[in-house]
Amino acid sequence: MRSTFVIASREVRSFFASPMAYVVLMVWTLWSGLSYYFFASLYAMNGSQAGTDTPLSSFFGGTILFFLPQLVFVPVLTMRLLADERRSGSLELLLTAPVSEVSVVLGKYLAAMVFWVALWLPSLLYVWITSRFGAVDMGTVAASYVGILGIGVYNMAIGLLASALARNQMIAAVMTFFFLGGLFLLGIGQYVFMDATRDILAYLSVWSHMQDFSKGIVDSRDLVYDGSIAVLALFLSVRALAARRDAA
């Protein structure tokens, strides 16, 4: 377990010591700030006939503005985790060290989750701003962050798996993009099909997950889905790493 934290802290330190981290964070906050400003001005001018929608509920998963940047930022954050180690040759060194594949994968994953949380920290400012100009339901906000954490749990695991499978960073990023994009498109199917197919696609849809969370509803189905996909992706990452060590 200690080696997991050592790997995670090394990864986090190296990430935040690089200017690239701040470029990524700056672009992210520009995008999310623009998105938040758009909803704040929309609701300030027009009001909400739905009664339950607020700028925050729209910001946290009500529209495509929430999901599109993730298709770009998740690959960028996860592509280097293992693929970069392989490119630089440090992966072989790491694998010959007295640490298990599980520790390596969990360490990298923990670091990826720290990146994910760092991305969303500035959004607390939006909660504070909204509370100054209207009523903020803190239960709904808490549920929204649980949803964001859930999405991060499986997004980062998928990104890590792609990084474990790919030969270089670019391929890892493209694989992650297509995998997450595929899941996203599958979710859109809920608005095309009806009845049972609709229910199944809604279950798989990250869109409907976040719509629930952003309204203050925490659904056990979403938690099980996010957690189980993450566990599967992490297990496959461990196997991929083990196969690579065997091949070495």
Place this chain on the structure above:
Amino acid sequence: MSEREDETDARPSAEDSAERPSEPGRERGPGAGADAGVRRRTGRRLGGLVGSALLLLIVLMANYLAFRHYHRWDWTQDGLFTLSERSVGVARALEQPLDIYLFLGANEPQHDEIRELLDRYRAESGQIHLHEVDPDRQQAEYRVLADRFHLMQGQTSDVAVLVKRGDKTWKVTRDDLRDVDMSSLDDASGPTLDVKSEQALTGAILQVTQGRPTKLCLSAGHGEWALGGAGDRDFGPVRDELQRDNVELESIATLDLERIPEGCDALWVVGPLRAFSERELGLVRDYVEAGGNLLLALDPVLRDQRVQPTGFESLLRTWGVRVDPSLVLERDRNHRLTESPMAMFLVTDFGDAAPMARMAVVGSPVVLHIARSVRPLEDEEGVQTFLRGTDQSFAAVDLEPLASEMAPEPGPEDIAGPVSLGVLLTRAGDAAADVGSASLGGRVAVIGDADFFQPQLLREPQFANIDLVGALTGWLTQRQELISIAPRHRNVRSVVMSEGDLTGVLIRVLGLVPLAIGLLGFAVWWSRRS
């Protein structure tokens, strides 16, 4: 896999051969060692494949089970998506299949909210079958159903939901789901929206599942609250609330009657200003003794600094109830909405009467306004108090000091607190029965106030007045699932910002925050460079 095992696995095969000379394959020379290595790798790969397949199977199983059996937690502060006890009761009581058709388009603002509510009803009962028909995207299906259920009014339809059981149908319109509170139009925080969707849906289910509407007869002829009555004494708003629960109200003038009509499931006497005659009291007594149900809401009527008799005093005394010629004063400031200890005070003690157990679950106070004390006679076990003031309350029988003293103290004639404000009893034939028993008929509820029926108090979600009305109606008519639901209020405008505020937000979220992060990144880069 343990870390120790992993560490062993992680070592190169050359080290393995040095550290593990006793392995059988290694004793047979270098070729045999290589074979063993290949076998071990093949075994590991096979194990990995089997493990992956097993985990995939477990993941699929877990998701299938989660899909079929799930729970949704409502974290909103107002419990916006939590069904009330009453709706849960109605859903769980369903014994036959019920079809609900949702005719809202996916893009309509209320769609997600109603769909969420309907999912919650379905989670409570497997008898509810939901059919979602989008009028825009499923035009053919919609037209067939619109023709079958007569949804169209001209070229349009305002029906959002249709509930059907057998031949009975009930339509819920978009207007039934929400309403703008006109009194809030000038509020600084913007107008308020009353979200009444749960009320409308539960009402619709009751409409199609109940055999016939429950009928309440409202006595008239003594200055009581009346349907279409003047000012605050209009019972129309109460009727509107109860109609959603398939309850009908009918006015009857007891003066002209030979007996209380048999069709009355309960007789309500609300705020009479004049006393009932002996003959009328005889009618009421015969009605209750024969299994009828009675609600007496007896406001204190003041004349010459005395509380006037209602005429019911002697009858109620024979049933073990004392109606005092008094005014209740609530001295606990935490239980008052105004400075006056008599006006608009809160009651939070609902006693131990089983029919009122739900009031404790609701957890909100009931507001009474200028009330009298109503209490069981001493040693009367069949009568139970269900509304009680605080320990600091008292009932003033001597009203003279009230006119002169700002903070009156209880006198020797007054009734000490906690003051009983309402009682329940059951008269089953000649023998008094236990209040909590399931015996039919002969149920009597007496309250020393009628102002709790005021429409503004019924609509206020933080007060449980509507719940009290529902609980009393339910108990008196043996419909325990009947607890009315107050609409939930939402601001139409969730944020109120001026142009200047928006500019400030723009500067903060698109200027200051990214700039701060950029500066931090520059500092990190500079420190590493130097």
